[in-house]
Amino acid sequence: MTSLTDILSDIVGVAFEAQDLPKELGEVRVSDRPDLAQFQCNGAMAAAKIAKTNPREIAQKITNYLSENEIFAKVEIAGPGFINLDLTDEYLSKFILEQNHFGVANLGSQETVVLDYGGPNIAKAMHVGHLRAAIIGDALRRIMNFAGYKTLGDVHMGDWGTHLGMLIGDYMRENKQSIVLDADIQNESDVQNLMNDMATRYPKASGAAKEDEALMQEARDITMKLQNKEEPYYQIWQKIREVSVAGMKKTYGQLGVHFDLWKGEADVHDYIAPMVEKLKEKGFAIEDDGAIIVPLAANDDNKKIPPMILYKRDGAVMYGTTDCATIVERMKLYNPDRIIYIVDQRQALHFEQLFRTVRKSSIVSDQTELTHAGFGTMNGKDGKPFKTREGGVMRLEDLIQMGIEKANKRLEDANLSDDLSQEEHDDIAHKVAIAAIKFADLQNPRQADYIFDLDKLTSFEGKTGPYLLYQAVRIQSLLRKADTSDLDRQDLSIQESDRSLALLLSEFPDAISLTIRHYAPHHLCDYLYRLAQAYSSFYAQCHILSEDNESLRQSRLSLSKRTFETLQKGLEILGIEIPERM
Numbered sequence: 001m002t003s004l005t006d007i008l009s010d011i012v013g014v015a016f017e018a019q020d021l022p023k024e025l026g027e028v029r030v031s032d033r034p035d036l037a038q039f040q041c042n043g044a045m046a047a048a049k050i051a052k053t054n055p056r057e058i059a060q061k062i063t064n065y066l067s068e069n070e071i072f073a074k075v076e077i078a079g080p081g082f083i084n085l086d087l088t089d090e091y092l093s094k095f096i097l098e099q100n101h102f103g104v105a106n107l108g109s110q111e112t113v114v115l116d117y118g119g120p121n122i123a124k125a126m127h128v129g130h131l132r133a134a135i136i137g138d139a140l141r142r143i144m145n146f147a148g149y150k151t152l153g154d155v156h157m158g159d160w161g162t163h164l165g166m167l168i169g170d171y172m173r174e175n176k177q178s179i180v181l182d183a184d185i186q187n188e189s190d191v192q193n194l195m196n197d198m199a200t201r202y203p204k205a206s207g208a209a210k211e212d213e214a215l216m217q218e219a220r221d222i223t224m225k226l227q228n229k230e231e232p233y234y235q236i237w238q239k240i241r242e243v244s245v246a247g248m249k250k251t252y253g254q255l256g257v258h259f260d261l262w263k264g265e266a267d268v269h270d271y272i273a274p275m276v277e278k279l280k281e282k283g284f285a286i287e288d289d290g291a292i293i294v295p296l297a298a299n300d301d302n303k304k305i306p307p308m309i310l311y312k313r314d315g316a317v318m319y320g321t322t323d324c325a326t327i328v329e330r331m332k333l334y335n336p337d338r339i340i341y342i343v344d345q346r347q348a349l350h351f352e353q354l355f356r357t358v359r360k361s362s363i364v365s366d367q368t369e370l371t372h373a374g375f376g377t378m379n380g381k382d383g384k385p386f387k388t389r390e391g392g393v394m395r396l397e398d399l400i401q402m403g404i405e406k407a408n409k410r411l412e413d414a415n416l417s418d419d420l421s422q423e424e425h426d427d428i429a430h431k432v433a434i435a436a437i438k439f440a441d442l443q444n445p446r447q448a449d450y451i452f453d454l455d456k457l458t459s460f461e462g463k464t465g466p467y468l469l470y471q472a473v474r475i476q477s478l479l480r481k482a483d484t485s486d487l488d489r490q491d492l493s494i495q496e497s498d499r500s501l502a503l504l505l506s507e508f509p510d511a512i513s514l515t516i517r518h519y520a521p522h523h524l525c526d527y528l529y530r531l532a533q534a535y536s537s538f539y540a541q542c543h544i545l546s547e548d549n550e551s552l553r554q555s556r557l558s559l560s561k562r563t564f565e566t567l568q569k570g571l572e573i574l575g576i577e578i579p580e581r582m
Contacts (some may be wrong), residue, residue: 002105003509004095005029005039008085012041015065019058021047026062028085030507037074037084038503044081055081089494092502096562097492102569103509107516108149114330115141117342118155118259122244123167125199126251126396128386129344132375135441135575137342138257139521140373142573147512152334155248156326157264159241162316163206165223167198168236169215170205172222177232180239185246195247198240220316227269241266254400256434256575268325272317275328275363276310284361285310296356305349308357320354327358331368338369340519345374345447373519376449378441386452403433406458407466414460416582428579432458435465435576442574443525446518463529465576468567471532473582474539475564482545482557493555501538501559504531508566521574528570535563 005028013026025043032040044062048055059081066075066085074086117137120126141153171177179197183190209215226233245262252259276292279285285294290313296305310321330336341351351372358364380386387394407429420428440457444450460466494502511527514520544560547553568578 003103003513004506005510006105007095008039009041011069011071012043012062012066012083012085015062016043016047018065019047019051019061021050021058030503030510031084034500036078037076037086039085039087040078041083041085042081044083048081059083089499092499092506093492093494096502096505102566103506104147104512105509106148107513108144108147110148110150111337112150112152112334113144113338113340114152114154114334114336115144115340115342116154116156117141118157118248119343120155120248121158121161121163122241122264123164123198123202124244125195126248127393128378128396128399129393130396131255131399131437132378132441133342133344134252134255134257135438136373136375136446136521139438139442139574140340140342140515140519141258142575143512143515143521143524146569146573147516152261152336153259154261154263155252155259157241157245157248157262159237159244159264160227160266160269160322162219162223163202164226164237164240165219165221166205166209166215167202167240168226168233169218169222170201170208171236172232177236180236180243183239183243185239185242191243191246191250194243198244220314223316251397251400254397254430254434255437256577263326265322265326268322268329271325271328272321275325276321279310279361282361289313294357294360296353296360305352305356308353320350320357323350323354324357324363327354328363331364336368338371339364340369340371340373342373342375342519345372345376348372348374371519373446375446376444378452379449381451381453383451400433400437402454403437403458404429406454407432407436410458410460410466411582424580428582431577431579432466432469432582435469435571437465438574438576439465439468439525442521443529445522446520468528468532468571469576469578470582471536472564472567472571472578473580475535475560475567476578477581478544479557479561479564491551491555492558493551494559495552495555497542498538498556498559501534501563504534505559505562505566508570511570524570524574528567528574531563531567531570535560535567 008028009026011026012028013023016026017023025047026041027043028039028041030039031037041062044055044059047058051058056077059077062083063075063077066072071087071091072085073088074084076084078084115137117133117140118130119133120130137153141151145151171180180194183194185191209219222233226237241264276285279294280292285292288307291309292311293307293309295307297307298305308320308324309318310324311317327339330339343351355370355372358370359366364370378386408425410432411425411429436454436457440452441450443463456462457464458466460470507527511524514523538559542556544553544556547556571578
C-alpha cells in the first residue's frame with residue numbers, strides 16, 4: 001500500500017491531467033496550516049504559467065473536478081490559487097484500518113545497499129568518536145531494510161596499518177607475545193584482559209615510535225612482514241584481530257548495533273596489486289616522483305582536488321588504496337546498487353577523491369550510487385568534542401555505563417522502580433539509557449554538531465528517548481487493562497477529538513520516505529515525537545477506558561493500539577527497545 005499523500009497526489013494528478021496539464025502538478029502534502037485544511041496542493045501556481053492563465057482559474061477547474069469525489073469532505077481554493085483538501089472521517093478510518101506494513105510501500109524493490117558505518121581500529125579501545133557512525137548507520141540500515149532494500153552493514157575495521165607494526169613490535173621486544181597468543185577467545189576474562197593490555201600498550205608503543213626513527217622503521221618493517229603473512233607476526237595479528245572483534249561485538253551489542261559483515265582492510269589486501277596494475281595498464285594510474293597516483297583534477301573544479309595516492313614512494317599503501325580495493329571487492333561479491341558511507345563529514349575530501357577514482361577507472365559504473373552521508377561532532381556542554389572529566393577521549397563502554405547510571409537515578413527519582421525485581425530494573429535502566437543516547441543523536445540533522453548532555457537526555461520530559469518510551473509504555477499499560485483481543489475486527493469511528501491523531505498516523509510512510517531520501521533519521525524522530533505528543537493530548541481530552549459508549553470506547557482503543565504499534569515499529573527501526581513497564 002502507498003502513503004495517503006501518494007494516493008491523494010495520484011487523485012489530484014488525474015484532475016490536472018484532465019485539464020491537459022502535467023500530472024506531477026497534483027502533488028499533495030500535509031497542510032502547513034492544519035487549522036485551515038488537512039492537505040494542500042500548490043500545483044495551480046505552476047500550471048498557470050504553463051497554461052498562461054490565472055492560477056485561481058486553474059484551481060477552480062481542479063476543485064470542480066475533485067468535488068465529485070466522495071472521499072473529500074472539503075475542497076476549496078485559498079489565496080491566489082492554493083487548493084485545500086479535507087478527507088471524510090469515513091475515508092480516513094477506512095485507510096487506517098486497511099493499512100498493512102504501516103502503509104510503507106516496497107521502496108527498495110530489493111535493491112542491494114552496502115552501508116559502511118563502523119571504522120574502529122583493532123587493538124584500540126572504542127571511544128565516543130565511533131558512536132555517531134554506529135547509531136546513524138545502524139538506524140539507516142534498519143529503516144531501509146524495513147522499506148524493502150536488501151541491506152548489508154559493514155563494520156570496515158582498520159586492521160592492517162602501521163599501528164599494528166608498532167604494537168606487535170612492542171610485544172616482541174619485551175618478549176610478551178604469549179600474552180596475545182595464549183588468550184582464549186571463548187573466555188570473556190581473557191578477552192577483556194588483553195583488550196585492557198592493548199589499550200595501555202599501544203599509546204606507549206606509538207609514542208616511542210614517534211620519538212625514535214629506528215622504532216618507527218622497525219614498525220614499518222613488521223607491518224610489511226605482516227602483510228606478507230610472515231610468522232610469527234601474522235599469527236600474533238590474527239589473535240589480536242579475533243580478540244578485538246570479540247570486544248567490538250560486546251560493545252556494539254550493548255548499543256544494539258548490528259553488522260552483517262565483519263570485514264577490514266586486511267580482507268582486501270590481495271585485491272590491491274591486481275587493481276593497481278590494471279589501473280596502470282589503462283593509463284588511469286601513473287608514476288609521480290616514485291609514487292603511484294591517480295590524477296583527479298577536472299577543468300570545472302572550483303576547489304583543488306589532490307590525486308589519489310595508491311602507493312607511496314616506499315611501496316606502502318594508503319587509506320585510499322584499501323578503500324578503492326574494498327569497492328572492488330564489494331562490486332565483485334555483492335554488486336550493490338548503492339554504497340553509503342556514514343563517516344564524519346570532515347572526511348569529505350577523501351570521499352570526493354575515492355568516488356572520482358572508482359568512477360574514472362570504471363571500477364564502479366554510473367548506475368551505482370556512491371554517497372558520503374557525513375555527520376557532525378558530538379560535543380560536551382562546553383561546545384567542544386565530548387571528553388572525560390580528565391580531558392581524554394571517553395571510551396564508548398564508559399559512556400554507556402554513565403547512561404545506565406543516569407537512567408537508574410531517573411527511575412528512582414520518579415519512583416518507577418519500587419516494585420521491580422533487580423533483573424527487571426536493570427533491563428529497564430539499560431533500555432532507557434540506550435534510548436537516551438540513541439535518540440539524542442538521531443533527532444539532530446545528520447550534518448549538525450550537537451551538545452550531549454546526559455542530564456537532559458535521560459529526562460522523561462521533552463524531546464528525549466525516555467519520553468518516547470514513557471508514552472509508549474503508558475499506551476501499552478492502557479491496552480493491557482482493556483480487552484483488546486478483537487480490536488482488529490472493530491470499525492474505527494473517528495470523531496472530531498480523534499481526527500488529528502488519526503491524520504498523524506497516516507504520515508508514517510512519509511516520514512520513512514523522507515528519511516531514506518536524505519539518509520537523515522531525524523525526520524523519523526521528529527515524526528515519532530509529534531505522534532507521542534498527539535497521543536498525550538488525545539489521552540488528556542478523551543475518555544477511553546471510562547467511555548460509556550461501547551462503540552466509541554472500542555474505536556478509541558483501536559486508535560490507541562495503532563498508535564502504540566506505530567511508535568513501537570518506529571522506535572524499533574531506530575534501534576530502540578520499549579520496556580514492558582516503567
